[in-house]
Amino acid sequence: MEQDQPPLTSPADDQTPARQPLPRPTRLPLYLALAYLVLISYASLYPFANWRDLGLSPLAFLGAAWPRYWTAFDLAVNIAVYVPLGFLLALTLRHLPGRWSAAVAALLVGSLLSFTVECLQNWLPARVPSNIDLACNISGSAIGAVLAVWKGKPIFRRVAQLQQALLAPIPHAELGLVLIAMWLLTQLSPETLLFGVGDLRQVLGLTPAVPYAAPAFFMLETGVIVCNTIVIGLFTRTLLADRNAPHLVLFSFFMLALAIRTLAAAVLVAPHDALAWLTPGARLGLLIGGVLLSLLLLLPAALRIGFAGVALMAGTALVNLTPPNPYSEAALATWRQGHFLNFNGLTRWIASLWPFLALPYLTALGRRL
Template identity: 45%
Template sequence: MSVDTSVSTTPSAKPDSLWHRLRRKPLALSLAYVGIIVYASLFTNHPWRDNGVGLFDFMAGGWPRYWTRQDAWFNILAYTPLGFILALSPTHRPSPWARVLVPMAIGFALSVSMEALQTLIPGRVSSSLDLFFNTLGTLCGAMLSLFYGPTLLAVAGRLRQRLDVRRLSAETGLILLGLWLFAQISPENLFFGLGDLRTLLALPPTLPFSPNQHFLLETLIATLQTLVVAFLLRGVLARLALTRWEQFLAIMILLGLGVCIRTLASWVLLSNLPLFGETARWAALTPGGLTGVLLGAMLTMPLLYLPIAWQMPLAATCLMTATVLVNLMPINPYSPTALSVWRQGHFLNFNGLTRVIAAIWPYLALLFLVWTDHQLARGEAGRTRL
């Protein structure tokens, strides 16, 4: 008797849902990044109003009177990832010209829309120069993807397989760590101190400023946040056969990257303060913050010997303690960012986004830690029954 195997009834033969198809394509990532650009471009604390200027009059305007190379580079770098992601789409992969021209056209259309809507936002100045640099950034991203995209995809695929990123825990952990790095861009944030809700809720400081108290609180916050980041990365790397020294090295690299991003942002955004000059460039590297990172790094290695089932509750405790201290932290009146209205330029567009991410990150991380601890407990229970 023969068996017909032409039609399989196994679950693997069923067509994937739309969500699974989107996750395997750059479309989902492109839409997410477009959402970030839209939010950052249209963020404002003031109501929109008609200024009596046509939405597209900026395209006929000449060279703007005031512009800086910093603003130009910011526009280019902001749109470069969009061009890179769009060029990875499989719909136009066979044609190199389509991989370049289609993303550039999308970037141009998006930039035109954002510049047009910014004419309705008080304090924003739409400019054809911004449109040019945004489109140039999209073009640069598409060109980078054309030459280096396949190699990066191959490396990312091997890394994804090694990390077993198909697990929701690993994927979510990587996203949280990426958001943590992104939140370090704003020099307004305390050194590794995330979760400050006072700005969003317009709450006044609860404690008066004292130099010694400020130093101790900043040191403690940075120490606790360093441990939280270490435990998060430890959870992401759980499936890799890494020694504790290799895990420690990976944690130090991530922390060093966070410090470098914070320092670079300080150099770029605070270097033109008239009252502080060169001192403002190092405003991000506060004594309390550096001391806290050093203490956290020293505590990380012995804590890695704890069972991972203990590390998640400990990380949640450190996270909530640091978040409470951040919201009690007095404002330093001698900080360059507090004494001067630093010229944010086009960073104003992303300042609201970084502020929101910095405010909600600890609460997202807490949900992740609780969920991960629950999954670990279920895994231990399953092995015990076996």
């Protein structure tokens, strides 16, 4: 009986490499662009107080003469701040037809944003609208958009590959990554409790419910740090791909957060206050929170998200009961004397709202797992 002959193959066929799977589409540029747009708007209009009408046209600043007092640093900052916005917007709009369509659209959005906030500054006594600022902002948007067209495609492809390698294939993992980045940004505020987010008392103008006493402050501070250590640890673990070493990644993440906190205190307050956050309550809270987090990491993903939500609500309640920290008040007084007033308000605003952004995300994610 004649046997079937095996198909003929050439050596070149055997050496043909397998095609690499395409990375999953990523929405990270979109989420980053939206977050950055909101942050710029807030920083440009802070402190949102004492609005008044001077009877001038909101467009009067367009014809103003060159300002008497200006510095090259101010011009550079106004350009640099809008470069990431133009870059991210152009990446977000990359599917528009034509090579330069995304760049033009990004430039228009950046220009419209700058024009809008400059007009609104007419009604804010602490802000001065400037045609120079507008021109610098537009220039920054243009630079960022051109960079996106020039180098955006390989950067975008690399980001998508890293996302596929590092993040779990869960819905809107990119949004969770942006929330994690926002949480890290809150650590730049040395006047808040360590890892403390969700304090609405200053936002709503509320007085502290509990008077300051050392034992009560110690217990509440410890509870706040325990809860938020669990929250951010479980949140980050949920975003990680299973093949990554979660304990090592989380340890590195917390070390990064503490390094940011230390550096911010040293630079914005004083070098000798770099470790002022390391109070007895902080040490105990980090210890207890770390132990509990290690145990909770053994649970399935759905249960981890549930515990993260409970800890988030508990931590938010505790931080609103914690009396003001005397060190925090001293740090705030020192910081506000410099040029970081807008940045101070921005970080506090993010810290106040972060739990109310994270909880809906965790809730929606838990329903899909």
